[in-house]
Every structure is written in C-alpha cells, then in structure tokens.
Amino acid sequence: MDQNNETSNDFILLGLFPEFSHPHLLIVSILLMYIIAFTGNALLILLIWLDTRLHTPMYFLLSQLSLIDLSYVTSTVPKTVTNYFTGRKNISYFACATQLFFFLTVGLAECILLTLMAYDRYVAVCNPLRYTILMRPKVCLWMTAAVWIGSSLAALVHTIYPMHFPICGSREINHYFCEMPAILRLSCVDTSNYEMVKFVSTIVYLLIPFVLILSSYTLIFLTVLRMNSRKGRNKALATCSSHLTVVSLYFGQAIFIYMTPSSSHTPEQDQIGAVLGTIVTPMLNPLIYSLRNKEVVGALKKRMANYCNCENALCILCSQKCPIFNIQKSHSQLKS
Incomplete structure (x- = not known):
C-alpha cells in the first residue's frame, strides 16, 4: 500500500479473504464473474428495451432487477480489482460512505422489487382478468419510483448513522468493500441501540417482503393445482420457479448477514455472504431468467x-x- 496517499480519515480495505493462499486465482475468478454478470445483465436490459414483445410489466420489473444487479457488481468489484493490482488498499471516508449508500440502496430496492415481481405473478395467475388494470404501465412506473425513492431514503439513514460512530483503534476494514457489519466492528462505542434499529429495518425490508413472497407463491401454487390445462400449469410453474430460485439465493444470504448480530458471525462468513449476494447472484440472475424463459x-x-x-x-x-x-x-x- 502507498502510505503517502493515505490520510487519517482513510479506511483500509483488507480485500477479499486476505488469508487466502492463492489471491491471483481468487481475483481472476471474481473478475471473470464480474464480466459475465455485467454482460448478461446489460444484454437482458437491451433485449427488453428493443423487443416490443417484452414490453410487459413482468419484463419491465425484470429490467429493473438487471439494473440493480449491474449496480451491485459495479459498486464493489472494480474497486476491489483496482486495489489488488495497484497495491493501494486505502479508501477515503467519503468514498466509503458513498459505496455503502449505493450498496444499501440497491440492496433494499432488490428486496422490494422481488416482492413486486411475486405480486405480478400472483395477479397474472390468480387474477388474470384484472391483470391489465392492476399492472398497467402507469402503476408499474409509480411502484418502481416508490421502490427507488424509499430505498434511497432508508439507505441514507443507515449510511449516516454508522459512519458517525467514533473509531478509536485501527481503521482496517476486514472486507473487500465498505459494508455495514464490517464498519460497525471498528467502532469503540456501544452499538447495541443501532443494532436494534438495524434489526427492525431488516424486519421491514427483509422478513416482511420474504413472507409476502411466500404467501404469493402459496396462493399461486394452489391456483395452479386447480388448473385443467397441463400446458398452462407448466408455463406458470416455469415462470415462477425462476423467480423462486432468485429469491432463495438473495434472501438466504441477506437474512443471515443482517438479521443476526454482527458479533454472531465472523468476517469471513460476512464475505462469503456478500460474494453470494453481490457477485454470484447478479451473475446467475440473467442466466436463470434467459435459459428458462422461451420469450427471452x-x-x-x-x-x-x-x-x-x-x-x-x-x-x-x-x-x-x-x-x-x-x-x-x-x-x-x-x-x-
């Protein structure tokens, strides 16, 4: 690391699994997954934009999910790769806060967006006659605008609060980007009150959406079982299974990291969860939706x-x- 460029307010990002014995192999793997994720999501957005047959609420929401995945990988991986090849591990206070804000914004937006996608499937399968009314373009635009605005405001609160905790010792963040649990570990004051605020927020943005998604798919499966057409059943199940796969990948790691106290899991476990959520899932999402979707x-x-x-x-x-x-x-x- 170039110590001359480091100031007293800078944080030090130790990187992805600093104790790993083959860092070159790790960084090449991360870079390859980043290229696949960026290309796949950008291509999916382009296809949905160009093909008029995909100008439906389901694919509009899918394009928003791809936009979120692009933001995920772009806000974390380039900085990690740059730090590795340049040897400079420091990140300024403002850059760290900005990275945390964008990461939380897209993370919270994805929770709500996946819920809206489940609702879209519920209306399409259980109330098909009202679908054009309940999911008309204006409603979709209003819903996505509310998702982004609400997520940005919540992310702003959860960026300002933890970034103002005093740090008495080392400013080394045992992570490859500025994530909330890793920053909380640096604080030398009691953060139990904020941990409670974080827990309540995760109930609102993680647990409640997860329950709503499960409820939607329970009603969908009950409706599908009553269908007389085998072709209709297979089409509904194929569409819903893709979304359920994405939900399982995303909510599993998010609930583990944010609904448990920071002291209950190690930094290595946090990094594994973060890799699954910010790199692996964005890479798999376009593959899941494209390979299992005949229209795409x-x-x-x-x-x-x-x-x-x-x-x-x-x-x-x-x-x-x-x-x-x-x-x-x-x-x-x-x-x-």
Missing part, C-alpha cells in the same frame, strides 16, 4: 438473426461497390 431466448435469437442478416446484406452491398468485385464480375461475364 426467442428475442435473443431474433436479434442475432437480424444482426447476421444485416451483416450479410452489408457484405453483399460492399462487395458490389468494390472495384475488384466489379472487375472479376466483368471478366466472368466476358468468359461466359
């Missing part, structure tokens, strides 16, 4: 076919304008 796969094939057709047309047009092509064509005509 169809849109991707259509765009690739259009691109190939455009490339072929461009090649033909360019060859017709090429002087060498025209000479060869005239020569062949003379020979014939």
Whole structure:
C-alpha cells in the first residue's frame, strides 16, 4: 500500500479473504464473474428495451432487477480489482460512505422489487382478468419510483448513522468493500441501540417482503393445482420457479448477514455472504431468467438473426461497390 496517499480519515480495505493462499486465482475468478454478470445483465436490459414483445410489466420489473444487479457488481468489484493490482488498499471516508449508500440502496430496492415481481405473478395467475388494470404501465412506473425513492431514503439513514460512530483503534476494514457489519466492528462505542434499529429495518425490508413472497407463491401454487390445462400449469410453474430460485439465493444470504448480530458471525462468513449476494447472484440472475424463459431466448435469437442478416446484406452491398468485385464480375461475364 502507498502510505503517502493515505490520510487519517482513510479506511483500509483488507480485500477479499486476505488469508487466502492463492489471491491471483481468487481475483481472476471474481473478475471473470464480474464480466459475465455485467454482460448478461446489460444484454437482458437491451433485449427488453428493443423487443416490443417484452414490453410487459413482468419484463419491465425484470429490467429493473438487471439494473440493480449491474449496480451491485459495479459498486464493489472494480474497486476491489483496482486495489489488488495497484497495491493501494486505502479508501477515503467519503468514498466509503458513498459505496455503502449505493450498496444499501440497491440492496433494499432488490428486496422490494422481488416482492413486486411475486405480486405480478400472483395477479397474472390468480387474477388474470384484472391483470391489465392492476399492472398497467402507469402503476408499474409509480411502484418502481416508490421502490427507488424509499430505498434511497432508508439507505441514507443507515449510511449516516454508522459512519458517525467514533473509531478509536485501527481503521482496517476486514472486507473487500465498505459494508455495514464490517464498519460497525471498528467502532469503540456501544452499538447495541443501532443494532436494534438495524434489526427492525431488516424486519421491514427483509422478513416482511420474504413472507409476502411466500404467501404469493402459496396462493399461486394452489391456483395452479386447480388448473385443467397441463400446458398452462407448466408455463406458470416455469415462470415462477425462476423467480423462486432468485429469491432463495438473495434472501438466504441477506437474512443471515443482517438479521443476526454482527458479533454472531465472523468476517469471513460476512464475505462469503456478500460474494453470494453481490457477485454470484447478479451473475446467475440473467442466466436463470434467459435459459428458462422461451420469450427471452426467442428475442435473443431474433436479434442475432437480424444482426447476421444485416451483416450479410452489408457484405453483399460492399462487395458490389468494390472495384475488384466489379472487375472479376466483368471478366466472368466476358468468359461466359
């Protein structure tokens, strides 16, 4: 680390699993997962935006989920990789607070968004005749706006509060980014009151949404079992199973990290949970939704076919304008 660039207010990020014996392999793996996650989510957003058949509430919410996943990996991985290759582990107080704010914003937004996606599936399966009314575009826009605004305000509170706890000893954060439990461990004052505030917040943003999602899918499965059409049952279950897989991946690690006291789990366990939530899950989400969704796969094939057709047309047009092509064509005509 370059000590000359470190100030008294800087924090020191020890990185991802600092005791790991093969750091090069670890950082290359993280970088590869970041590239897959960034490419997959960006491609999914582009497909939903370009294909009019995907301009439905379900895919609009899915595009918001991909935007959240892009924010997740972009707010954590580039700083980690840069610190590793430059050898500078310090992060300024303002940069740490900014990273914590964006991380909490997208984390809280994902909890509520996954709940809205479950509600969308509930209305589509259990109340299909009212779907166009309950999930009309204006309602979807208002819901997503409320998600982002509410998450930003809650994240602002949970950024200002812990960042103002006094730090008496080392400013080394045993993590690869500025996360709340890791920062709380640095404080030299009693944080039990804030731990209670954090616990109440996690009930509101984690436990209640999780219960609502389970309730929605319980009603969905009961409705699906009463369907006479086997094709309809399979289609409903395929759509819902993708969402349930994402919910299980995300809420499992989030409940473990934020609904238990910081002292009850080690920094290594926090890092494993964070990797699952901020890197692995964003990487898997577009794969889960694309590979198991015929409409997304169809849109991707259509765009690739259009691109190939455009490339072929461009090649033909360019060859017709090429002087060498025209000479060869005239020569062949003379020979014939």
